[in-house]
Amino acid sequence: MLIVHDIFVCKPGNASKLAKRFKETMALGNQPVTVMTDMTGQFNRVIMVSQYDSLSAYEKSWEDMQKDPETMKKMEEAMKGYTDMYLTGSREIYRVW
Template identity: 35%
Template structure:
């Protein structure tokens, strides 16, 4: 199993708006069986306005296949529309669960 952690750094005051979008996207991804255990986290001791979107997948191959489906799913597209208006940058971490 792998954990994929997308770390977003938001414009000041915009984290709440991104959280709303990511929760909707996570529900759509989980409902479509694209990923499991989608969760959204916000900073308590990280740089201000940091939002993390974390999901689990059986393998890197399964995640890559699912990631390609994201772009064609209208529910996910709708949930994520305009998300870059809230974000200044970020990065992705992929972890293997031992």
């Protein structure tokens, strides 16, 4: 199993706004995602956590999402302007043993 962390370091005052937007937008798709904000450590972080059986399952989830143009359009509209809310981001993929 793989666990994927999509990490966003937000501009001050935007972490909770971005977390809420991610939570609402990801609910439109079929992949369960957990959205977290920091309580300790680096400030202003939003982390989306998702799980997949393999890297090919991870890639397939993106392909499947793109096959549904109506859902993609709704997600794009919901995320409009989100790039103004964060400074930088990264993705970490972990293998669970």
